[in-house]
Amino acid sequence: MEMRIRQETPADFRGTEFLVREAFWNVYAPGCCEHFLLHRMREQPDFPAALSLVAEVNGRLIGHVACMPGRIEGDGGSSHEVLTLGPVAVLPSCQRRGVGAALLTRCREIAAGMSWRAILLCGDPDYYGRRGFEPAEKSGIRDAENRYRDALQICGLYEGALEGLAGRYFEHPVYRVEEAACTAFDRGFPPKERCAGTPSQRRFLEIAKRCRPFAD
């Protein structure tokens, strides 16, 4: 298939939200909130639109990735601007053909060109470990609650970018999605059945549990 990756435009918004919903539905929880999250992300004044990318084949949207600014409060007292990657989504019928990998690669290239220092994300280490990310713990980076988490991974965007980044990482507040608002937003989409206890939900809970308190 001839795939093109380009910046998302307002004409894509609805289609992108639809594909994000299709990709995430029942994967991490019954239903999903990521399409609403993306909708809210675009409304933020600091949303980096240049990093909101779609993958398309013959004019059909099949994948999407977006980022938000976040920060690391360094142990030495300094604050470091970083990017948070996500959501990243590929239509279920188009998964496992390298679309996700291509979106991550292009997003990293553009972010590096914009002089961002590093990208962090929470996800499956088995997937992102093969896509240029490494455990944030290796760089001494903990979550906002000061815990090392297996799911928290980082990718430096230039030589030595991860040096001196040890500290606590804070995501943009937009990632705290209100469930009631999400449910209301989802009513604007075709009805879909919500399923609990799927294998991917169990795997997610298992990875999310893998965290250790920081002891200095």
Ligand SMILES: CC(C)(COP(=O)(O)OP(=O)(O)OC[C@H]1O[C@@H](n2cnc3c(N)ncnc32)[C@H](O)[C@@H]1OP(=O)(O)O)[C@@H](O)C(=O)NCCC(=O)NCCS
């Ligand atoms: C995760 C996702 C974006 C990957 O896109 P994709 O186009 O299927 O990925 P690629 O084709 O580039 O890579 C496929 C590889 O990743 C693996 N993989 C795919 N999804 C995975 C997952 N959730 N966990 C672990 N491995 C995964 C496949 O086994 C395959 O392995 P291989 O490289 O050894 O062949 C896509 O599966 C998706 O939209 N999933 C639902 C939403 C989601 O989970 N997003 C990420 C949130 S952190």
